[in-house]
Amino acid sequence: MNDLNLSIAVGDYDRMRPLFNGDVKIDGVDPVFLRLSPEEIFFRAFRHADFDVCELSLSSFAVKTANGDCPYVGIPVFPSRAFRHTSIYVRKDRGIDSPADLKGKRIGLPEYQLTANVWARALMEDEFGVAPRDVEWIRAGIEEPGRPEKIKLNLPPDVKLTDAPEGSTLSALLRNGDIDAMIGPRIPSCFGEANRVGWAFEDPRAAAMDYYRRTKIFPIMHIVGIRRDLAEAHPWLAATMVKAFSAAKSLCAERLGDTSATKVMLPFVEEQVHDTRKLMGDDYWSYGLNANRHVLETFLHHHHAQGLSPRKVDPEELFDPSTFESVVI
Template structure:
């Protein structure tokens, strides 16, 4: 049997590189790889279902799945995870020194429903800051005119505005039109060291480590999706993807562990790896439903409570059933 030629779009991560370079094979598949920025993948996937297999925003996928409108079905492979204490950027001249100070502020977001923003709102609720306490201002980070890729019906007490034409989130934070930004990327005004711009958590690693110690959650950002029509035609495919991506991740971690020559262009990689394992255990970037059930359940509860998903999903509903079982020796 000839292998399937399927398009596979995903970000450029060490944990997928063995698949991209052919070191790890997906059983029965000859993938046509597209290594793209996640924003492009998500736009094309949810607008046009452009790809056979691709990385998906967990939040956008949850919105679509709750409505029964997703062209994709996920498998429990998580290409992107991140602690989001790095995702809140503030004007340092507005008296914002702690999360509670964000009440009553104007906060820029590239899209309200982004997964990173859902997780930040989870964190802020622990400080008594609710979505209705903030005026949310939507726009493009660096290019004006960005809109939500998915239509939303938000609760009536959530105020969501659009930036003025021609403005960007970065320029609005720099000129003080907004008080803060929440999103998965740093705005360019922060990166270039513009005056009066900083992070809400000055030591986000310490803040995230403390949060993990309390909740035992490493937030999931993205899942891996298969177009439903293809998954239906080729029932072996969900399990084959989980198997291949697990193997690719194991190879990436083995390279990080080999300290004879650093595989990443960054000092102190070994020390950070040791810190992560001491805090989170050996399998700190786990795939599969059961190791991640608690984190997914917290996310799905928050996603529905924030008015993003039309019904409260269970974690099992996110994944193809064939991707939740594997043989054992």
């Protein structure tokens, strides 16, 4: 019997490279890896279901799951996670000393439903009392004009969302002072003292660490999905993919902890790994439903409250049931 020949589209991350270079094999699968940007993967996946297995926006996936029209079924593998305290950029000449001062401001965003923006709005509301209805949202591409939402949205009537003038970009609007702030997953090119643009948090790393100590939430950005027809035709596939992605992540962590030669082009890696494990435990980048239930429940609560999903989705709905348990020896 021949192995399944599957296209697998994911970002070029360290936790994926053991799969790319063949150090970790996927049982019964002959993979063709496509290392693409998240924006390209998500656009092609949700518009045309181009890939057999791929990285997916958690927010877009939740929208499609709530609507009952998602072409993919998820597995509890989370290629991208990030604290979004660095995703809120502000003009430093507008009296914005903390996110609480964003109430009543004009805030740009590349897409309203981006996962990073869901988490940033949740942070603004839970921690600083700034609800989505309290600001005016301006939509545009960060560096290129004309960026549309990937999927159709039906937002609450009290959410004020308008498109930026034709030809505008968020970076230019923020640089010129036409908006007061921006939230998004990529740093705008206008960021820096020269343009009086900085983070909303004076020390976003310290703020994120404090947030984790209090909430135990390490925000999930992306999950992995398998085309639904494939998962149904091959019931073994979902669990097999979880096994392979988990093995790749474990090997990555082992290599990162090898201090004989730094594996990434960044000083103080050994110290940062030590500090991260002290704060978040050894398995700080956990996969699996049970280990991440509270993170997913928090996200899905805000996703529905922000008007993105028409009903509150339960975490179990996101994933193939075969991935809820694993073998124990």
